[in-house]
Amino acid sequence: MRPASEEELSAAIRAATEPLAVRGGGTRSAPPEGPVIETGALTGIRLYEPGALTLVAGAGTPLSEVETALAREGQRLAFEPMDHRPLLGTKGEPTLGGVAAANVSGPRRIQAGAARDFLLGVRFVDGAGQIVKNGGRVMKNVTGYDLVKLLAGSRGRLGVLTEVALKVLPVPETSATLVLTGLDDQGAVAAMSRALGSPYEVSGAAHLPDRGACCLRIEGFESSVAYRLKALAALFPEAGQEPQTDPEASAALWREIRDAQPLAAAEGDVWRLSVKPSDGPEVARRLGAKAHFYDWGGGLVWAALRAGEDPRPALSGLGGHATLVRAAPGGPARPPALHPEPEPLAALSRGIAAKFDPRGIFAQAEAA
């Protein structure tokens, strides 16, 4: 099914008698089995006001279309959504709805916020076929409950997004990266903490152990970037330093980090663990991963593990959560892809799902 309007989508969901799979651009998973609802016809940018930093578009709108429109006005999605295709080897086009539904955020999450922080409003159709709107198109809005956040990251479990409103931001004049070399994991995370705790507005902090590169990104006006790069470098007199001042090269490096490319060629399953930044190295040590790297100042650990291995025991006593992003083909049964919640939290999540989707039409989404 490929509904062309919210009403058609609502009718299709009402008529459904068995669980449906919802598909946006299909970049994060293999084609599902059973009946599928595609959002590909719910497209188009419906409103874009650069002076108000606001964009509203159909959930099926390709991300590339949105990014092109924004670039024309010197703006962008500041949460830097990851492109899953290089890591997963999938085809297709990421959609705005997919990005919102999975709260897909990149390296700038540590400074600017996640997709959920830039999502101003949503329209969706719930499991009963009800058309619901929440939030709006303005930057400050506390009118009623914030279902926008609840839908962001719900991975289709509560409903099918049909329209999203986003806050956008200007693209800075330039950017550069200070690469610190010769640091072990612990030293790199300490350096990233220091950088993120400085007044220099570091907008990316990642460490690639295989290359021995601890990367700190600065963005802004030319004079400002030059100044802050120097000030930042002065914080680390002991470490080796390779400033990357070519904006193109700097951008390419952060695209690689964003898309988890350092693990694209790794064997096994790829997991993403969100932890307290200073716990990152300990988690990596416990995992003994074949390959790993850090983003978000150490708070996001990307790890390639043996197929079927469960990383969650490594979080014991530390907190945080782990998500399976890529399962190697075949192999043993996998632990649940999404982090199981403890009771009574899990009961709350189940309760909400049961309210929004009483017939379990989107129950498949739980495994997504």
Place this chain on the structure above:
Amino acid sequence: MEMPTPDRSVLSRKEEIVARLRAVLPAEAVIDELSETRAYECDALTAYRCPPLAAVLPASTEEVSAVLKVCHEMGVPVVPRGSGTSLAGGALPTADCVILGVARMNEVLETDYENRFIRLQTGRTNLSVTGAVEAEDFFYAPDPSSQLACAIAGNIAMNSGGAHCLKYGVTTNNLLGVTMVLMDGSVVEIGGAHLDAGGLDLLGVICGSEGQLGVVTEATLRILRNPEGARPVLMGFASNEVAGACVSDIIKAGVLPVAIEFMDRPCIRACEAFAKAGYPDCEALLIVEVEGSEPEIDHQLGLITEIARRHDPVELREARDAEEAGRIWLGRKSAFGAMGQINDYMCLDGTIPVSELPRVLTRIGEMSKDYGLEVANVFHAGDGNMHPLILFNANEPGELEKCEALGADILRLCVEVGGCLTGEHGVGIEKRDLMTAQYDPADLEAQMAVKDVFDPAWLLNPAKVFPLAVSEARRSVPIAAE
């Protein structure tokens, strides 16, 4: 403003309820004498008052849990209260409710500069969060005008903003985790020092739920390193339209100031008379603040004043030093006090798309004439969050009702142009009955379904946010015949 009729079966059991609360709390933490419960009869929306059945001041998560368990078992509504600074009546009691105040819970539990967070009890005031970390040159970003008094618990309940949201976001963007007690007394931990949710983003829906889903007793908040410096520029314009166009041009130019504040003529005059900040006599005034090192500030202010010059400003004043910066902010910061001196006022909080600014201001001017009530406008222009202040005389019979009617018309206008009823104050009781102007029945149903899950008996702050007629079937307290 209509409130549900108090449940007589609760009122008649007052003695038993108080005795059971006394059994789980220290004696001084339970207040039931009318002379003392009066202190809790209203919040900052002082037009509406009602002393609660009792007030309790627990000192820990465990005590909050014990209180809620008792109230849950006995079917007593609970209204959580931070510092009582809500302008929307979020903490307004009913005669049959227990006020649960978190004021005694104000400890800092953990500060972690390496991971940039602070964990604290939520009775702590907003400003004292920054106070706890400023020695290390850190701060907590959301800064509502009431920050000296307002509690983090209330900030979370209302998803409070402030003047610096354009750059730093509002409470929900700076909240990492909570310890929350559900109405049945169970304690949940959500989020923490890590980022984002592993499953559904429950933290996101709790923030801004106006104390209807649970009582947040502890919070983990993101703290940030102070910028090297900050400096404002003041700009006067010949009309609201021109000032509005200037705001839009600044944003489009790729400069992201930390704050853009807007004042119209009635507001400028009142502030000038009150604070003598040396504001120019003009139709509209902008205060734009940027951050960074001295040269960075110079560069950004250079770009901003260049844009402003294209709009023929009647005044352009860059702060040369801290004293001058202080004077620029002085008038804006005293706006509410200045208004209070002239008159009683009602402060609205609608948000509109920035592009609609001139049109909305013109319409508000017309409505103000129609109603015969003066309206002064002061607001966060960068994000479209307006604060029209309606001046009225509370001692004049019928004037409050007239003021509320004008307020409702202005908020409907905000919704009409694509905005919303409230940007940072919350719905409370004040905008409760306007919710249907912004939301269809299915939209409200979806929100109420979330409360059904967290608080199936609808005992937590039940008469807020949703129009009474819409929530009637769900509220457990039967409307007894008077």
